[in-house]
Amino acid sequence: MYRRYRSPYQLREIDRLQQQMNRLYETSTPSRLRQAGGYPAMNIWSSNDGLKVTAEVPGVHPEDIDINVVGDTLTLTGERRPDDLKEGVQYHRQERGYGKFSRSIQLPYKVNIKKVEATFANGVLSVDLPRADEDKPRKIVVKSA
Amino acid sequence: MAETKVLEPQKEEIEISEGTERTREGLCFIPRADIYELDDHLMIVADVPGADDKTVDIVLEKDVLTINALVDPVLPEGYSLAYAEYEVGDYTRSFKISSEIDREKISASIKNGVLRLRLPKAAAAKTRKISVATA
Numbered sequence: 001m002y003r004r005y006r007s008p009y010q011l012r013e014i015d016r017l018q019q020q021m022n023r024l025y026e027t028s029t030p031s032r033l034r035q036a037g038g039y040p041a042m043n044i045w046s047s048n049d050g051l052k053v054t055a056e057v058p059g060v061h062p063e064d065i066d067i068n069v070v071g072d073t074l075t076l077t078g079e080r081r082p083d084d085l086k087e088g089v090q091y092h093r094q095e096r097g098y099g100k101f102s103r104s105i106q107l108p109y110k111v112n113i114k115k116v117e118a119t120f121a122n123g124v125l126s127v128d129l130p131r132a133d134e135d136k137p138r139k140i141v142v143k144s145a
Numbered sequence: 146m147a148e149t150k151v152l153e154p155q156k157e158e159i160e161i162s163e164g165t166e167r168t169r170e171g172l173c174f175i176p177r178a179d180i181y182e183l184d185d186h187l188m189i190v191a192d193v194p195g196a197d198d199k200t201v202d203i204v205l206e207k208d209v210l211t212i213n214a215l216v217d218p219v220l221p222e223g224y225s226l227a228y229a230e231y232e233v234g235d236y237t238r239s240f241k242i243s244s245e246i247d248r249e250k251i252s253a254s255i256k257n258g259v260l261r262l263r264l265p266k267a268a269a270a271k272t273r274k275i276s277v278a279t280a
Contacts, residue, residue, distance in 0.1 A: 033229055033230060033231070033232065034228065034229065034230050035155075035230070036154035036155060036230040036231070038154065039152040039153070039154045040152075040154055041154040041155065041230035041231035042228075042230050042231075043226060043228065043229045043230060043231060044226075044227045044228040044229075045221055045224035045225065045226055045227060046224060046225060046227040047223045047224045047225070048223075049223075051227075052221055052224055055231075056156075056194035056195065056231060056258070057194070057258075058192040058193065058194040058257060058258030058259050059192060059257055059258065059259040060257065061257065062257075080152060083188075083190070085181070085183075089181050089182065089183060090181060090182045091179065091180070091181045091182075092180040092181065092182060092187075093178060093179060093180040094150055094179050094180075094181075095150065095177040095178055095179060096150065096177045096178065096179045096190065096192055097150040097151045097152035097153055097177075098150065098152070099151060099152055101152055120257075122194065122195055122196060122197050122257070122258045123192070123193075123194035123195065123257045123258015123259065124194050124195050124258065
């Protein structure tokens with residue numbers, strides 16, 4: 001901005017501080033919710049060794065969930081089946097959806113496909129995706145001459 | 146059967162203005178529910194992912210049946226949340242029960258994050274078939 005170059009040192013300092021504060025807010029609250037691109041909504045956790053993807057899929061049977069990893073893309077497919085009801089049942093209210101779902105997300109790096117593990121408890125799916133060894137950041141030791 | 150709904154990824158949060166203020170920290174959601182009627186009972190099916198038999202609490206007070214599920218967000222150790230599309234919190238919802246329900250026999254079960262309440266109709270409310278005798 002034009003004004004910036006003309007503003008005295010103190011003002012620039014305040015600008016810089018404000019930017020830093022903004023950045024702090026952004027990073028300390030990553031729970032700023034993004035709109036889910038499809039069903040199910042996913043949360044992604046990261047650590048030094050890999051990722052953990054969680055999703056709430058109530059009423060889906062674990063055997064109806066397929067997890068696929070190709071390269072750095074994770075695909076979740078599945079189906080929520082409606083209750084097995086006979087004809088003529090009267091619905092007073094229907095808010096829960098049914099049907100097939102499929103969602104792919106791109107992971108920030110390649111994962112070790114052989115070590116991908118998933119657990120399912122109380123309608124919550126959790127997929128552990130360890131980072132591929134060849135993709136892990138390499139630490140370079142500085143040798144003294 | 147009725148027309149099926151599509152799967153919705155987003156949960157609905159309760160509105161503070163709707164009722165009394167909460168004393169528990171954290172978020173609270175309104176679980177999506179289906180209610181359907183069979184010959185001898187009514188079923189309420191509600192999505193409460195993350196809740197189990199120990200954390201769900203069902204109270205019937207006068208004509209109001211209230212479901213409360215307390216779900217504590219789990220933070221996996223050593224991990225930090227990098228990207229979020231949903232939040233974890235409690236669930237609460239109340240239903241008004243008509244007089245035709247046999248209150249003593251209401252039962253509930255929970256599996257895979259889905260709560261099912263079975264509300265049997267009182268004997269008097271069950272439909273009786275009356276045969277017509279020829280004169």
